[in-house]
Amino acid sequence: MHTTVGIVGAGPAGLLLARLLHNAGIDSVVLERRDRAYVEQRQRAGMLEQATADALRAAGAGARMDREGMPHHGIELRFGRRAHRIDFPSLTGGRSVMVYAQTEVVKDLIALQLAHGGPLLFDAEVTSVEGADSDSPAIRYLHEGREQTLTCDYVIGCDGFHGVARHAIPASVRTVYERTYPYSWLGILAEAPPVYAELVYAHSERGFALASMRSATVSRLYLQVPNGTDPAHWSDGRIWDELDARFATDGDPGWKLERGPVTSKAVLPMRSHVVEPMRHGRVFLAGDAAHIVPPTGAKGLNLAAADVIVLARALALWRRTGSTRLLDAYSDTCLRRVWRAEHFSYFMTTTLHTDPAQSAFETRLQLSQLERVAASPHAAAELAENYTGLPLAH
Structure with missing residues (x-):
C-alpha cells in the first residue's frame, strides 16, 4: 500500500491526527499493534485543556464529551492543613478544563475513523520505519500473519515511549533529556x-x-x-x-x-523525558514518542493533542500550496510548548511532593x-x- 501519511499508533494522538487529516482531505492509514478491545480499555488520565476540548469539537468528536464530560472551573490546593481554591475563569479570562477519560476520547475517535475515515488496522505490529531521509519512507509491519509494507509521503510516530518510530531518528542526531x-x-x-x-x-x-x-x-x-x-x-x-x-x-x-x-x-x-528533534527527514514524532511528563500537571494527553494539531496544520499547508515551511518548523514549534509543559509539570511535582x-x-x-x-x-x-x-x- 501507499498513503500520504502513515500513522503508527492508535492512541489519542494518532487517532486525532487521522481525523484532522481526513477533514482536510488528506488520506492516511493508522497502524495499531493491539486489538481494538485492548485499545478501548486502556486506562489513562483524562483532564482536557480548553484547546484540546475545542479541537475534539472541531474534529467532530466532541458530542459525547459535552454530554458526559465534567467541566471543571478550578482546583483545590491543600497544604499546611488548610485549603485554597484556584478559580480558573477569573484568572484566565474564562478558560476551564474538562474531565473526560482518555479511554472515552479514544472510543469516540475510533468510531469516527471506522465510519468515515481511512484505514485503521488493529493487530498490525510495526517492526521498523525506514527511509526517513528518502522521498518515500516505509513502514514495515505484521498483519494477519504476513509481513507487509506501507510506503508514505510522511510517517508520524504516535506509538509511545516503547514504540518503534522514535528509533527512526538516528542516535547521532538525537538528544535525550530526562529526569x-x-x-x-x-x-x-x-x-x-x-x-x-x-x-x-x-x-x-x-x-x-x-x-x-x-x-x-x-x-x-x-x-x-x-x-x-x-x-x-x-x-x-x-x-x-x-x-x-x-x-x-x-x-x-x-x-x-x-x-x-x-x-x-x-x-x-514519575519521570520527565524529551527527545530533540521531534522530526528527522520525513518522519515526525508526536505525543509520548517524543516527550513524557509526570502526571501532576495533567499535560500528557494535551501535549500529544497540541503536537498533532500543529502537524495537521503543517500538512494541510503542504497539501494546498506545496510549502514545507510549517513542516520544517514543526519540531521547534512543538518543543517550545513541550518545555513549558515540562517546567510546569516539574513545578507542580516538586512543589507538592515530599522528596525522601x-x-x-x-x-x-x-x-x-x-x-x-x-x-x-x-x-x-x-x-x-x-x-x-x-x-x-x-
Missing part, C-alpha cells in the same frame, strides 16, 4: 462518589495525595509512595486511611472520604511557594494559565 523522580504514585479506581466537585491536590508531611474522578460515581485517587512499591502491600483500608490523613485540614477536622470498593490498583513511576531526602528547609520553601500562590493573584494566574493550557502556536 527520574524519587517517588511514584499508587493509583486506585474506586466505586465511590468523588470527594469534591473539582480535583484536590494535597501537600502534607506524609507525602502527596490527589483526589480526582472518572464520573459522578467513580473516584480516581493517588498517593505518593516510594519507588518500587508493590501495590499488593497496600490493603484497601490502609489506602483509605492514608488518603484521609493526607487530605485532612484544621478547618474541617472530621472530614473523611466516602469509601467504596477499590476496582483497580497500580503504581505509576529533602530537609526541613526545603519543606519550608515548598510551603512558602504554596502560600505565594494562595496570596497572590499573579502567582495564582500563572498556575491557572498553565493548567488550563497556553494558546496553541500557529
